[in-house]
Amino acid sequence: MCMWVLAMDSYSHVFRTVEPKRAKLAEAQKELDGVMKMLKEKQDQLAEVEAKIAELQATYDNSVREKQKLERNIATTAARLKRAAKLTTALGDEQVRWAETVKDFNKQIGNVVGDVFVSTACVAYYGAFTSNYRHELVEQWTNRCIELEIPVTPGMTIVSVLADPFEIRQWNSDGLPKDQLSTENAILVTRGRRWPLMIDPQEQVTTRCYGIY
Template sequence: DKATGELNAAMDLLEKKEAEVKQCQDEYDEAMRLKQAVMDDANRCKNKMNQASALIDGLSGERVRWTNQSALFKAETERLIGDIVILVGFLSYSGPFNQEFRVLQQQVWLNALLNLKIPVSNDINITDALIDTATIGEWNLQGLPTDDLSIQNGIIVTRAARYPLLIDPQSQGKNWVKNMEKDNHLIVTTLNDKYFRNYIEDSVSLGYPMLIEDVLE
């Protein structure tokens, strides 16, 4: 009986200790789970901080770019009136002159604007300001040469408010106009054509382009 009692007491003690060990293991497992959760949260926070820092750096760079672009736009806006004066002057008055005189003419206008303290671009390029490269390429396919004088003449023909008079001994301009306007119901005539008046009426009423050939001085 004594041995049985001691055995039972030992078994009770063992069971108690196993329960304590299990409790400790559970507490350890819970502590490790919490530790892992904290580490995961820390890593997420670190990643968010890194992303936020990268975003801030990127926005700082964008801010500098936006500031520079804003300053550039402001300067361009201030020069707009002077630039328009030169461009309108070119379209209105440069048609009869050769390239050398046009450059001189532009410089005279530029100096006059500067003397009047009117903001203007010192290096304004007539061609770049009034036409794009795609249109220049299209004009070339239609027969217009790509030298500066020819391109500027093309700009005057297509942009000026008044009708253009082409001095065209090689018929380059005439052929270019015909190719350019061939899908727009171009009317080709001469001053001596017996239907000239009818052609004028059709052109005005219907909005068709008209090319009058062989105009004498």
């Protein structure tokens, strides 16, 4: 009986010591649970904020890329506008030249009958004459066409009617002299159906022309 009393007394002392600590533990645990719950809420809010920041960062990056793309497009467009302005200015000058060229072409078309007539006369009769006589012949034929009211270009030459500038340059590259007489002789060789008669004491122009032919 004495041992039981002593045990109950020891238990009461221990209970009075442990029970407040249990109560404090339970209160601390409850407080900890509340804190952990609050921490979880804050962590969830932080995750939402971080997700929003990531979304905003992606939007910002896209905006920056779009801005850079627009800047490149602006630079490209500005360069194109600058080139277009230069081209427009150049074409404006060309328009005047084209208008004059069209006017000249229309005039040439109107004079094609007389020009072709004089050119055929040159092919038929030019060969035996020197440069001065050829010039006089063209003047006489042109004046006669004007008297007969045949449209003809004043000052026309066989070179301007029957020759191609590119072909003449090719002849010169092949060795044909660049003087008017040599060019006319080359035209006589290449445009006539018969072998032309040409006076060439130095034997250089005719040789070149037959080489071309």
